[in-house]
Amino acid sequence: MWQDAPNETRREEREVARSCRLISCMTSTPDDIEAWLEGKDAPLDDKPSPVIERAARLLDELASARVTSIHLEPSGGEVRVRVRQDGVLRDRERLPRVLARPLAARFKVIARLDICERALPQEGRIELEGPKGRVACRVLTLPCGSEEVIDVFALEPPRTALALSELGLGSDTGRVAVILEGRGLVLVVGPSGSGKRTVVDAFLAHAARPERRAFSIGRGGAPPGTIALEPRPEKDLDVLSLLREAERREANVIALETLRGHDLSERAAVAALDGRLVLAGLPAANARGAIARLQDMGLEPCIIAESLALVVASRLLRRLCARCKVKAPPPYRDVLDRLGAAARTRGAWTEVFSPGGCEACAGTGYSGVVPVFEVLPIEPLLRAELVSTSDDRERALRAGAWRPLREAALEKAREGVTSLAEVARQTPAPG
Ligand SMILES: [Zn+2]
Numbered sequence: 001m002w003q004d005a006p007n008e009t010r011r012e013e014r015e016v017a018r019s020c021r022l023i024s025c026m027t028s029t030p031d032d033i034e035a036w037l038e039g040k041d042a043p044l045d046d047k048p049s050p051v052i053e054r055a056a057r058l059l060d061e062l063a064s065a066r067v068t069s070i071h072l073e074p075s076g077g078e079v080r081v082r083v084r085q086d087g088v089l090r091d092r093e094r095l096p097r098v099l100a101r102p103l104a105a106r107f108k109v110i111a112r113l114d115i116c117e118r119a120l121p122q123e124g125r126i127e128l129e130g131p132k133g134r135v136a137c138r139v140l141t142l143p144c145g146s147e148e149v150i151d152v153f154a155l156e157p158p159r160t161a162l163a164l165s166e167l168g169l170g171s172d173t174g175r176v177a178v179i180l181e182g183r184g185l186v187l188v189v190g191p192s193g194s195g196k197r198t199v200v201d202a203f204l205a206h207a208a209r210p211e212r213r214a215f216s217i218g219r220g221g222a223p224p225g226t227i228a229l230e231p232r233p234e235k236d237l238d239v240l241s242l243l244r245e246a247e248r249r250e251a252n253v254i255a256l257e258t259l260r261g262h263d264l265s266e267r268a269a270v271a272a273l274d275g276r277l278v279l280a281g282l283p284a285a286n287a288r289g290a291i292a293r294l295q296d297m298g299l300e301p302c303i304i305a306e307s308l309a310l311v312v313a314s315r316l317l318r319r320l321c322a323r324c325k326v327k328a329p330p331p332y333r334d335v336l337d338r339l340g341a342a343a344r345t346r347g348a349w350t351e352v353f354s355p356g357g358c359e360a361c362a363g364t365g366y367s368g369v370v371p372v373f374e375v376l377p378i379e380p381l382l383r384a385e386l387v388s389t390s391d392d393r394e395r396a397l398r399a400g401a402w403r404p405l406r407e408a409a410l411e412k413a414r415e416g417v418t419s420l421a422e423v424a425r426q427t428p429a430p431g
Contacts, residue, residue, distance in 0.1 A: 051099065051102045051103055051106050052106060054095075054099075054103065055103060055106040055107060055110070058070050058081070058083075058092075058152075059110075059126075059128055059137075059152070061083065062128060062130075062135060062137055062152060062154050063128035063129060063130035063131075063135050064130050064131055064132075065130060065132065065135065065154070066085065066362070067083040067084055067085045067154075068084050068085070068087075068153070068154045069083065069084040069151065069152060069153045069154065070082075070083050070092075070150075070151070070152040071083070071089075071149070071150070071151050071152075072100070072103055072104065072107070072149065072150040072151075073144075073149050074097055074100040074144050074145065074147040074148070074149065076097075077096070077097050078094045078095060078096060078097050079094070079095045079096070079097055079099055079100045079103065079147075080094055081093045081094070081095060085362070085364065086318045086319075086364070086366055086367070086368065086369055087193045087316060087318070087369065088318070088364075090364070097147075100147040100148070101147055103150070104118075104141065104147060104148045104150050107139055107141075107150045107152065108122070108124075108139075108141060108150075110126055110139070111124030111125065111126050111139035112124055113139070113141065118143060118146075118147075118148060119143055120143065121140065121141055121142050121143065122140070122141045123138065123139070123140050123141075124138075124139045125137065125138055125139065126139055126152075135154055135155075136154075136155045137152050137153060137154050137155060138152070138153045138155060139151070139152050140152075140153075156197075156220075160223075161198075161201040161202050161204065161205035161223040162198060162201070162202045162205075163202065163205075163206070164176065164177055164180075164202055164203070164206045166202070167198075167199060167202050167371070167373075168370070168371045168372075168373070169312075169373055169375065170373075172373065172375040175375065175377055176203075176310065176312070176375060176377075177206065179309050179310045179377060180203055180206050180207045180277065181207075182277065182309065183272060183275045183276055183277055183309070184272050184277065184278070184307060184308065184309025184310070184378075185268060185269055185272040185278050185280070185307045185308050185309055186203060186277065186278065186279045186280070186309055186310045186311075186312070187259070187280055187281075187282045187290050187308070187310070187311045187312070188200050188203070188279070188280070188281050188282070188312050188313075188314065189281070189282045189283070189284040189285075189286065189287065189289065189290045189311060189312070189313045189314075190283075190284075190285075190313055190314045190315055191283060191285075192283070193316065194314050194315050194316060195314045195315070195316045195371050196281040196314060197219075197281070198371075199312060199314050200219075200255055200279050200280070200281060201222075201223055203255075203279050204216060204222070204223055204226055204253065204255045204279055205223040205224075205225070205226075207253045207277055207279070208223065208225040208226050208253055209225075210225075212252035212253050212277075213227075213249070213250060213251050213252050213253070214226040214227065214251070214252065214253035214254075214255070215227045215228075215229060215242075215246040215249075215251045215253070215254050215255070216228045216229070216254075216255045217229045217231075217239055217242045217243060217246065217254065217255065217256050217257070218230060218231050218239045218242065218256065218257045219255060219256070219257045222255070226253075226255070229242045229245075229246065239256060239257070239264060240263055240264050240267060243256070243264070243267055243268065243271065244267070247271055247274070247276070251271075251276060252276060252277065253276065253277045253278075253279070254268075254271060254276055254277070254278050254279070255278075255279040255280070256268060256278070256279070256280040256281070257280075257281055258280065258281045258282065258283065259280045259281070259282050259294075259297075261297060262297050262298040262299070265294060265297045265298075265299055266298075266299060266303070268280060269294075269299060269303050269304070269307040269308075270303075270307075272307040272308075272309070273303070273306055273307050277309075282294075284313075285313070285428045286313045286374055286404065286405055286428055287311040287312075287313050287374050287376035287402070289428075290311045290313070291304065291308070291311070291386070294308075301386060304386055305378075305383045305384070305386035306383070308378045308383075308386075309377070309378055310375070310376070310377050310378060311375075311376045311378070312373055312374070312375050312376070313373065313374040313376075313405050314371055314372070314373050314374075315371070315372050315405060315409065315426045315427055316369040316370070316371055316426075317369060317370050317371075317372055317409060317412055317417075317418040317422050317423065317426050317427075318366035318368075318369055318418060318422050319366060319367060319368040319369055319370045319417055319418060320353050320354075320355055320365065320366060320367075320416070320417065320418055320419055321355070321356065321357075321358060321360060321361035321364070321365055321366055321367040322367070323358050323360045323361070324355075324356030324357055324358035324360070324361065324365060325353040325354070325355065325356055325365070325416070326353060326354050326355070326356045327351055327353055328351065328352050328353065328354050329351065329352075330349040330350055330351055330352060331349060331352055331420060333346065335420070336349065339406070339410060339420065339423065339424060339429075340404075340406050340407075340410075340429055340430040341407075341410050342407060345407075345410070345411075345414070348414055349414060351416070352413055352414070352416070352419070352420055353416045353419060354419050354420075354421070355419055355421075365419075366422075370412055370417050370418060372405060372408040372409045372411075372412060372427070373405070373408060374402065374403065374404055374405040374408060375402060375403075376402045377402075404430045405427045405428060406423070406427045406428065406429065406430045407430070408427075409422075409423040409426065409427045410423055
């Protein structure tokens with residue numbers, strides 16, 4: 001939980017008092033309001049208005065990539081200001097509700113939206129100058145009673161795909177590289193915010209060699225060397241029809257954002273059977289869940305077995321802040337059992353770390369993220385089992401030489417990179 005230092009709290013109280021005074025003496029013509037919001041007039045003590053300062057401070061956090069989104073939510077007698085940091089939403093501060101309108105208006109002015117329109121949702125864009133370059137953001141407004149909810153999302157920077165060796169696949173890198181040379185369906189699974197895009201981009205960049213024709217469908221920007229196609233629903237051009245168009249143009253590699261529904265999944269599998277490499281995201285908890293998901297979408301087991309080449313599940317775990325992490329004794333055996341730690345790793349637990357909280361990590365105890373993966377290549381034995389009964393399949397999957405997500409995550413906790421709480425929060429229990 002965010003805790004302001006006492007002198008910071010007093011400063012904020014003074015600011016709020018000052019802004020309330022400003023609001024009460026604010027002139028009321030739209031031009032004056034706009035001038036005030038843009039900071040052009042001279043407020044009471046010749047300092048920028050606190051509303052402008054506060055908005056600028058929040059946008060600073062986006063520009064410096066400390067947070068990836070900001071949310072102003074009028075609720076009860078206050079405006080709840082929340083931010084998403086390292087993938088987790090948390091309270092930043094609570095302000096008096098009287099500030100809801102001026103703050104909303106300030107964000108609307110910056111995003112060049114209509115400040116008088118408060119009854120309809122609006123959308124705009126802003127560009128911020130950060131220490132690591134420009135950060136583009138989307139600003140969304142949503143009417144909420146007589147005020148508005150304001151959401152500001154940092155857009156993903158233009159993508160420079162990671163090299164396969166930089167992804168963090170460890171000893172699986174070689175196996176994955178071989179599979180990406182060939183044909184088949186490659187699924188990258190995980191919930192939203194699990195780094196699926198980064199993984200698919202890296203795979204696509206690796207697979208798109210000059211002698212192969214690579215298409216990226218419905219995924220926004222694509223790595224260099226690939227042709228990016230965007231669906232246009234108003235012209236009846238959806239992902240499925242773009243997939244067919246790419247196939248007709250002798251595509252060797254095709255990347256899709258997400259496999260959804262029977263028709264698209266089956267077409268993608270058939271494209272893979274035809275000798276193409278098809279990369280796609282799939283919302284599933286882990287590799288086993290991905291196979292079940294394909295069956296739920298009505299794909300025949302024999303098509304799944306023949307087309308599927310690789311399933312990679314990914315998660316991003318929050319990295320413990322190196323400045324304030326707290327050393328703790330090794331976990332008790334029953335804790336390890338409950339977390340599903342493999343028996344052979346028990347002796348390896350000498351100490352663990354838990355989050356502290358310092359200025360550098362804004363009191364959260366975490367700073368940055370570390371990816372973990374579960375890599376399941378569909379090898380001949382498993383391929384044969386996939387078409388047999390579900391019991392056999394279960395057995396084959398268990399016998400496979402692959403490491404479940406939870407185990408990969410526990411290794412990061414053992415290395416002191418993340419906490420056991422983060423492992424339990426982010427990865428599915430084994431079994
Ligand atoms: Zn810290």
